[in-house]
Amino acid sequence: MSIRLIDVHKAFGEKQVLTGFSLDIEEGQTLSIIGGSGVGKSVALKHVVGLLEPDSGEVWVDGRNVSVLSQEELYELRRDVGYVFQFAALFDSMTVNDNVGMGLKRIPGWTPARISARVEECLHLVDLDGYGDRFPAELSGGQRKRAGLARAIATEPKYLLYDEPTTGLDPVTTAVIDQLIVRMRSELGVTGVVITHDMDSAFRISDRIAMLYDGRIRFEGTPDEVRGTQDRVVRGFIEGRPDLLEVAS
Amino acid sequence: MRISLLRPVEAVGQAVLSAVAAVGRAGQLGLGAVRALRKGSIWGPHLLPQMAKIGVDSVPIALFIALFTGVVLSLQASYTFTGAIPLYFVGTLVGKTMVLELGPVLTGLALSGRVGANIAAEIGTMRVTEQVDALETLAYDPNAYLVVPRVLAGALMFPMVVLLANGVGVLAGWATSLSLLDMSSQEFLKGLRLFFRSWDVWFSVIKSVSFGITVTSVGCFFGFGTTGGAEGVGRATTRSVVVSSMIILVLDAFWAAVLLK
Amino acid sequence: MSKGRELLVGFVIIAAVAVGVVGTLWLKGVHWGRPLEPLQILVPDVAQLTPGDAVVFRGVRIGRVSTIQVEPDGQAVRVSVNLEEQVKLPADAGGVVAPESMFGDWQAEIVSRSRYPRYHFYDVPKVDSTADVRVIGGYTIPELTRLTASAEEISTNLANLTNRLELAFNEQTAQNLSRAIDNIEAVTREVRDLVNREAAVAASVTANADSALNEIEQASRAARVSFERVQQLLSDAKMDSIMDNVQLATGDIQKVSGVLANSSGDLRGTLASMDSSFARLDRITAQLESGRGSLGRLLADSTFAVRAEGVLEQLDLLLKDLRENPRRYVRLSIF
Incomplete structure (x- = not known):
């Protein structure tokens, strides 16, 4: 069981974002998608949970073709997929506890006591003990991201999708989040897809790294393979050298 | 040359296309909302809070408007009727105008600002901060979670607010005719009862249900369609108020044509 | 959702429904408990x-x-x-x-x-x-508008009649006609009485109306005299002179109609709608005089007299109602 995107095309109006995007993520692995801002990394990720539908191509998650699922089947699938949003996307009108417990309430048979126990557990995992009664507006950026992570992992998903989990965080918090991502994989066996343009972070957490460029995957490999590649675009990106990127295009 | 000549045609075509597309999206949203009605477990817990927010919190502004409308109607009626028509027709005019027209329409317009804008801004903010997407990923149908409780609350509570407004408007008109117009209660009541039909009240209720559905669903529609950050939220809010006000007035004419024969 | 908010929602709903239901019943004048x-x-x-x-x-x-x-x-x-x-x-x-x-x-x-x-x-x-x-x-009670409508119908019939066969002028029709004129007199008296009583309400209107009504009365008296003459002639069965006298009577009728039309104009509100019907009557009289058909032809058809009488009777009823419930009508003249 894994995540597979096969020749996905997606355009918004005139703008072609994905042009034949294909990617395999094997079970139990963490894959980072790197690439410049606005190249469509988030778009690709949103296809995985059916937030966006491909214009053409197929998206398979856990052996199911996402684009042909009915609404009910899609919601069922989403219980197995946690999504960590770029700006956490916590519900402003609810406390952290309620935010984290949202997904759990949809699972039949969960009592309020069981939900609150699980919420506490998740908050502990992201190091937010005692913040449960606060509202998102009362948290810092890093705390919000961690709360978003706690919400994503609450339902014990098999897949976790991270949309820039460390962007805009200080190095210490970044390290904490990275550790969490690693722990998710090693302790819970979660399959992860991480969108990032923080290369240090990508090298730290990934089993594999893929670079999205010009609407498709330009390069895919282990962190070592990425470090040793001669691909000018990849090198230009990881070394922060725009001159290489320009030559390549 | 050819391009510049075709440009106006193109612009018209684009406008038509985008209007049709908007109708399509609205239809999709409506259909989604109707389907989401089944998911009572999602919208159920939010209905009562929305009824409080949309209905109860709107009562003060609605009554304030109704109070002054009643006073003005009464004064203007007496001004118009001077010397020619018996003064008890002030009661008729206040009652009929308040219940048939001004109660529902003024309340509807005021609430399109208060409720519709609020809904558009709230959902719009949720849209641009990906909270709507977050709902999806947590297996909540946004239609069931956001649209259904709001539209239902609007449909249920608008008539309540309007009924109260009607009552206050008529009472205000009555009090005005007693204190400022030198009329007696008997005279006012005679006029009030003269052409009163219980159908008038139903008409008021039917109208306000349609206004409630309009204001809330237009708010939801523009909220969901929000793109482009804070500016987008502002745009969605404005459009929601403008469009729902327009629809209210069109519906007003429609109901008058259909129901008042 | 606190308990207080829930209570508030409930309170608003109950209050609104109460306003709607109680207000409706109250305005409809429903009486509780008392048997109807x-x-x-x-x-x-x-x-x-x-x-x-x-x-x-x-x-x-x-x-x-x-x-x-x-x-x-x-x-x-x-x-x-x-x-x-x-x-x-x-x-x-x-x-x-x-x-x-x-x-x-x-x-x-x-x-x-x-x-x-x-x-x-x-x-x-x-x-x-x-x-x-x-x-x-x-x-x-007939409405003013209906009265106008039936007057119009009668005048149409009259116009048709004048084009019909020439028939003898008989005693019966003459009597009918004079009865009709009697009615005009009676009606005129009633209107004048009414106007006199309402003098305080609309003094200026009354002054005009009063003089107009006097004229009507005189005119109709004159008309009656002519009809008496007609009757006399009838008994002598001198048809030629009958026709001459008919001419005379027609002139009188026209005068009556003219005066009625004028006075109607003065009384405005109440009598405005009668105005046009009398104007029509006037037209017909003119037609008669111009020699298109003869009065004898017309008057032989007793349905005319009966219908005319019917209208006058309705007018009479209306005026009676006017006299008994002047408030219903007199306000209008103040516009």
Whole structure:
């Protein structure tokens, strides 16, 4: 069981974002998608949970073709997929506890006591003990991201999708989040897809790294393979050298 | 040359296309909302809070408007009727105008600002901060979670607010005719009862249900369609108020044509 | 959601429903607890009476119209009313459907038939006299507009008649005509009486009307004299001179019509709608004079006289009503 995107095309109006995007993520692995801002990394990720539908191509998650699922089947699938949003996307009108417990309430048979126990557990995992009664507006950026992570992992998903989990965080918090991502994989066996343009972070957490460029995957490999590649675009990106990127295009 | 000549045609075509597309999206949203009605477990817990927010919190502004409308109607009626028509027709005019027209329409317009804008801004903010997407990923149908409780609350509570407004408007008109117009209660009541039909009240209720559905669903529609950050939220809010006000007035004419024969 | 908010929602809903329901019932004038006394009035036609309109007895509102239904045989309308007061109605009770004011609100008044001998109350069929609910016959006061319409019909008929066969002028028609003129006189007197009584309300209107009415009276007296002459001539059976005298009478009639038209203009509101019908009458008289057809031809058709009489009778009823309920009409003249 894994995540597979096969020749996905997606355009918004005139703008072609994905042009034949294909990617395999094997079970139990963490894959980072790197690439410049606005190249469509988030778009690709949103296809995985059916937030966006491909214009053409197929998206398979856990052996199911996402684009042909009915609404009910899609919601069922989403219980197995946690999504960590770029700006956490916590519900402003609810406390952290309620935010984290949202997904759990949809699972039949969960009592309020069981939900609150699980919420506490998740908050502990992201190091937010005692913040449960606060509202998102009362948290810092890093705390919000961690709360978003706690919400994503609450339902014990098999897949976790991270949309820039460390962007805009200080190095210490970044390290904490990275550790969490690693722990998710090693302790819970979660399959992860991480969108990032923080290369240090990508090298730290990934089993594999893929670079999205010009609407498709330009390069895919282990962190070592990425470090040793001669691909000018990849090198230009990881070394922060725009001159290489320009030559390549 | 050819391009510049075709440009106006193109612009018209684009406008038509985008209007049709908007109708399509609205239809999709409506259909989604109707389907989401089944998911009572999602919208159920939010209905009562929305009824409080949309209905109860709107009562003060609605009554304030109704109070002054009643006073003005009464004064203007007496001004118009001077010397020619018996003064008890002030009661008729206040009652009929308040219940048939001004109660529902003024309340509807005021609430399109208060409720519709609020809904558009709230959902719009949720849209641009990906909270709507977050709902999806947590297996909540946004239609069931956001649209259904709001539209239902609007449909249920608008008539309540309007009924109260009607009552206050008529009472205000009555009090005005007693204190400022030198009329007696008997005279006012005679006029009030003269052409009163219980159908008038139903008409008021039917109208306000349609206004409630309009204001809330237009708010939801523009909220969901929000793109482009804070500016987008502002745009969605404005459009929601403008469009729902327009629809209210069109519906007003429609109901008058259909129901008042 | 706190308990307080929930209570608030409940309170608003209850208050709103209460305002709607209680307000509606109250304005509809529903009486709780008191038993309602049903009564039915059969009338040939209800004009603008609608459910909810008042039922009045001796000037006091004692109930409301509940339903109005055309009888299955299509010959009458059954107006069901509910009386809220326990009142002993007269044995010869009849219903009079009439405007309550000139603003379109109507009422059903319960009266003793003996007070209005000229009203043609609807005859209640035998079947209804044994029913549980008391059924009384009713009469609907003609509206001004209807009067105009029937006057127009008559004038059309007159125009047709003048083109018909030449027939003998007989005594019967002459009598009918003079009776009709008698009626004009009587009506004129009534109008003048009424106007005199309403002098305080509309002094200037009255002054004009009064002089106009005097003229009418004189004119019609003159007309009667001419008709007496006609009658005399008839008995002598001298047809040639009859025609001469008819010419004379026609001139008098025209004068009457002219004066009536003028005075109608003065009385404005109340008589405005009669104006046009009299103008038409005037036209016809002119036609007669110009020699298109002869008066003899016309007058031989006794239906004309009967119809003319009918209109005058309706006019008479209306004026009677005007006299009895001047408030319904006089306000209009102040516009």
